[in-house]
Amino acid sequence: MTLTAFIEGIGLLGPGLTDWPSSQSILSGQQPYQPCKTILPSPVLLPAAERRRSGAIVKLTLATGLEAIAAAGLDAISLPSVFSASGGDGENCHAICEMLASDDRQISPTRFHNSVHNTASGYWSIATGAMTASSVLCAFDASFGAGLLEALTQVVVDNTRIVLLACDTPYPEPLYRVRSIPDAFGIALVLAPERSAKALAKITVSLTDASADRLTDTALESLRLSIPAARGLPLLHTIAMQQDGHVVLDYLDSTRLAMAITLC
Amino acid sequence: MPTISSNSLNPLWLSHFTATSSIGRGLDQTLAALCQRRTGLAPCTFDTVDLATVVGEVAGVDEVRIPAYLAEFDCRNNRLALLGLMQDGFAEAVHAAIKKFGAQRIGVFLGTSTSGILQTELAYRRRNHATGALPVDFIYGATHNTFSVADFTRHYFGLAGPAVVVSSACSSSAKVFSSAQRMMAAGLIDAAIVGGVDSLCLTTLYGFNSLGLLSEQACRPYDAQRNGLSIGEAAAFALLESVPEHPRENLSKDAVLLLGIGESSDAYHMSSPHPDGLGARMAMQDALKMSGLRASEIDYINLHGTATQNNDAVEGKVVSALFGQATPCSSTKGATGHTLGAAGGLEAVICALALQHGLLPAGLNTQNLDPALDLDYLLDNREQPVARVLSNSFGFGGTNCSLIFGRAGSA
Numbered sequence: 179m180t181l182t183a184f185i186e187g188i189g190l191l192g193p194g195l196t197d198w199p200s201s202q203s204i205l206s207g208q209q210p211y212q213p214c215k216t217i218l219p220s221p222v223l224l225p226a227a228e229r230r231r232s233g234a235i236v237k238l239t240l241a242t243g244l245e246a247i248a249a250a251g252l253d254a255i256s257l258p259s260v261f262s263a264s265g266g267d268g269e270n271c272h273a274i275c276e277m278l279a280s281d282d283r284q285i286s287p288t289r290f291h292n293s294v295h296n297t298a299s300g301y302w303s304i305a306t307g308a309m310t311a312s313s314v315l316c317a318f319d320a321s322f323g324a325g326l327l328e329a330l331t332q333v334v335v336d337n338t339r340i341v342l343l344a345c346d347t348p349y350p351e352p353l354y355r356v357r358s359i360p361d362a363f364g365i366a367l368v369l370a371p372e373r374s375a376k377a378l379a380k381i382t383v384s385l386t387d388a389s390a391d392r393l394t395d396t397a398l399e400s401l402r403l404s405i406p407a408a409r410g411l412p413l414l415h416t417i418a419m420q421q422d423g424h425v426v427l428d429y430l431d432s433t434r435l436a437m438a439i440t441l442c
Numbered sequence: 443m444p445t446i447s448s449n450s451l452n453p454l455w456l457s458h459f460t461a462t463s464s465i466g467r468g469l470d471q472t473l474a475a476l477c478q479r480r481t482g483l484a485p486c487t488f489d490t491v492d493l494a495t496v497v498g499e500v501a502g503v504d505e506v507r508i509p510a511y512l513a514e515f516d517c518r519n520n521r522l523a524l525l526g527l528m529q530d531g532f533a534e535a536v537h538a539a540i541k542k543f544g545a546q547r548i549g550v551f552l553g554t555s556t557s558g559i560l561q562t563e564l565a566y567r568r569r570n571h572a573t574g575a576l577p578v579d580f581i582y583g584a585t586h587n588t589f590s591v592a593d594f595t596r597h598y599f600g601l602a603g604p605a606v607v608v609s610s611a612c613s614s615s616a617k618v619f620s621s622a623q624r625m626m627a628a629g630l631i632d633a634a635i636v637g638g639v640d641s642l643c644l645t646t647l648y649g650f651n652s653l654g655l656l657s658e659q660a661c662r663p664y665d666a667q668r669n670g671l672s673i674g675e676a677a678a679f680a681l682l683e684s685v686p687e688h689p690r691e692n693l694s695k696d697a698v699l700l701l702g703i704g705e706s707s708d709a710y711h712m713s714s715p716h717p718d719g720l721g722a723r724m725a726m727q728d729a730l731k732m733s734g735l736r737a738s739e740i741d742y743i744n745l746h747g748t749a750t751q752n753n754d755a756v757e758g759k760v761v762s763a764l765f766g767q768a769t770p771c772s773s774t775k776g777a778t779g780h781t782l783g784a785a786g787g788l789e790a791v792i793c794a795l796a797l798q799h800g801l802l803p804a805g806l807n808t809q810n811l812d813p814a815l816d817l818d819y820l821l822d823n824r825e826q827p828v829a830r831v832l833s834n835s836f837g838f839g840g841t842n843c844s845l846i847f848g849r850a851g852s853a
Binding site: 179181228231264265266271274275276278279283284285286287289290291292293294295296297299300301303304306307308309310311312313314315316317318320321324327328330331332334335336351352353355356357385430432433 | 492546555559562563566567569574575576580581582583587588589590592593602603604605606607608609610611617620621624625627628629630644645648649650651652653705706707708709710711712713720721724837838839840841
């Protein structure tokens, strides 16, 4: 059983990767990859109050999602969304756990509503005005694959365009030591059921028990392994190489995603 | 069966289901509590919580033993999950489904909001004084992480198909039906374990308290004097399968089917619903559209009904506008408390019991119905044939999901 969709827009932000256009030459090996701390832009689309309250995961999803949607020439207001992250707002989670372990457990209302896993989805809908369905997922290290599968089934079964936002942000200490995500990283994809003038590539995906592909650049491979959302990098690498290809993306311990990529 | 239009959902069969909450372990106890109008809410004695509130705590969770080979998953949320899986022959049904379809053809789609975060809350009390480090016995990935309960479930059954947690606050375990339905329709899987598990923790108790949304007494949904919610915990599961090709031969008339799903976002505020309930309205309308049913064909609505001023006012207004006074409705959160990420799954099971037993459950604790809400809100149980029901689940972040279930034998 295979699932087919057309990629119409890509958003990318991570350590040493500032957006999709400037990252293509890095992923294809024409420019050296030089990791440096991810810079998250201010979420200007949010009202001032929400902007103040927004954490890294909100900034990251807005930056990558809006980049992908702009590239596809679409308006976010009409797109259903799939958010997949291996964790929520790590700084906020740490602050809550610290307070709950103290003598003063009166956490703030903002801290509490930012603690839900769908914080980014909530802020996204407020920022973009999208009243569409939003799936909010977690599959730990398999979160990229889980998000991609959910997005593809919506494209195929509901015959709709969709934006996938696969994003991860780090925890501070002491959680960092037990869940060591080194930096913020996100990939957003606009996927469509039919080929259009905007289509960049056709992808056909099936489940497989083959091993996941590795990236040859050791720094990029280290990024792929250290941040769940970066497990999608072999897909972007193939598109950046401007070649058709087959990749196997990491997913669950027992199951990976085999993908045929045909450039449009 | 209801007429299905060409672009609508192929009904799915809830071949097995079970629920464990503060009103009972499994279906028999749950049904008995509903029939006897018994609440599971009691003054909060959970952990070291010093709040004047009541909770729907499941008895005996601490006594549940996680099998040794899954020891890393040991936390309250997964103990509650295991307790739930042990009821009503659900685990046996999953094993039979594995024999029938294969371990790779069964997906796991579970909802939770706080997962095993209690484990982290407790670990933060035991940080190393010198280094601040968490204790070495704390295992983040298998307990705290949001995926934990689905990962535990797939390992418990030895499943090798797709698995995911949906975590959209209090709509989580309603929305799992949608993800599972699509993956079945896409042909990736033949059956799905869906449901929700959420357990008591300090984050939600102190969090809702900070918002001024926690009642000091058992919550009173749709009451004029309602003053907030009561938090509960639950584990609810259903096994979703395709409807057999020859329903007359293979499907009992009491079989419960998923007929429609509607999902939307408020795009309004993180913790307050849209004042006109626009998102909630879209979810209910889309569920009706997908099911091919008119509002008048719904026999009962299990409301989200949290007993906060805002939720009930907005939801009541929308239900009244869409369904009028004609459709009996109630919130069962007066019995179970608000089980957050498990609420959609738990209330789906309560809807299934309503369909199979012809019982419309009363909303408990409510004394004086809010006169501003023009509804047939059930203050007493009603017994009548029930063919189709709708269940609402809304959550923080403005997430909305409505589900419609029906009895296979209803014309």
